[in-house]
Amino acid sequence: MKRFPRRALATLAAGTVALPALLLAASPAHAAGLPIGPVGSVGELPDCEEFGSSETVSVWLEDIPEEHTSPTAWTEFTYSVHNGGEEPVSDVYTRLEGWYNASDGDDSAFPFELQWYVDGSWRGVPFESDGAGGYFGLIDELPPGESAEAQIRTRALADRPGWFEAWSRVRYYDPQNAGLCWGSERDEDWALVPGAGEAPGEPDPGEEPAEPGTPSEEPNQPGVPSDEPNEPGPQGGSDDAAELAETGGSDALPVAAAVGGAALVAGGGAVLLARRARA
DSSP states (O other), rough: OOOOOOOOOOOOOOOOOOHHHHHOOOOOOSSSSSOOOOOOSSOOOOOOSEEOOSSSEEEESSOSSSSOOOTTTTEEEEEEEEEEEEEEEEEEEEEEEEEEESSSSSOOOOOOEEEETTEEEEOOOOGGGGGGGEEEEEEEOOOTOEEEEEEEEESSSOOOOEEEEEEEEEEEEEEEEEEEEEEEEEEEEEEEEEGGGOOOTTTOSSSSSOHHHHHSSSSSOTOOOSSSSOOOOOOOOHHEEEEEHHHOOOOOOHHHHHHHHHHHHHHHHHHHSSOOOOO
């Protein structure tokens, strides 16, 4: 019997902010499957003496970003559970964990919100320490060939580059053996790019990157304004950078650009190396 390794996740308190009434009242697109209801006040779930991988019940996230998204914009997707077996499954508990990872070298907290839509309003998805082992939903009965769904949304409370990780999993108990639990899990992640720029390591397919250290064909002369101002780069940037682009740069500008490009590539590599190993 295949057993799931238990993942220990460090949690930190995320600050909460008051949401506009419009956002609270906004409803997501209606899910096509059966609804996932709240767990309620069940306290802690019964312990599992054994935990096996289900061959019939599966869980995954639909409509997630294919490449990257803005950290502070609401990203909405669907939490889906499907019964591919020939028998109904009762009391399926659903769980979702999320984490925002920053790649800017700053070790400060990266607070975020993770919510699901139930009973006509958005509610926070609980942490493991909030009760019921962090399981937020309950499917009373999942018939053969049917699916159950819940709408999820998340956003960061700081506009920082990095990536978001999500772990979805389900648990149900064997009707013939109270100590035996069956379940399924799946991991997803996507990049976070402030200002909707290009993600590190994802250049524009229609643009060939310049060789590091290669000067432009017509560099600006020191102290001589350019007749044709430089255009801002596709990644976006600060107001100071935009002002520099409009007035032209000195002969040191290509060198600074080369150093910045090398730092960006190194940062992209750090993001890839920091990703968690999957179970």
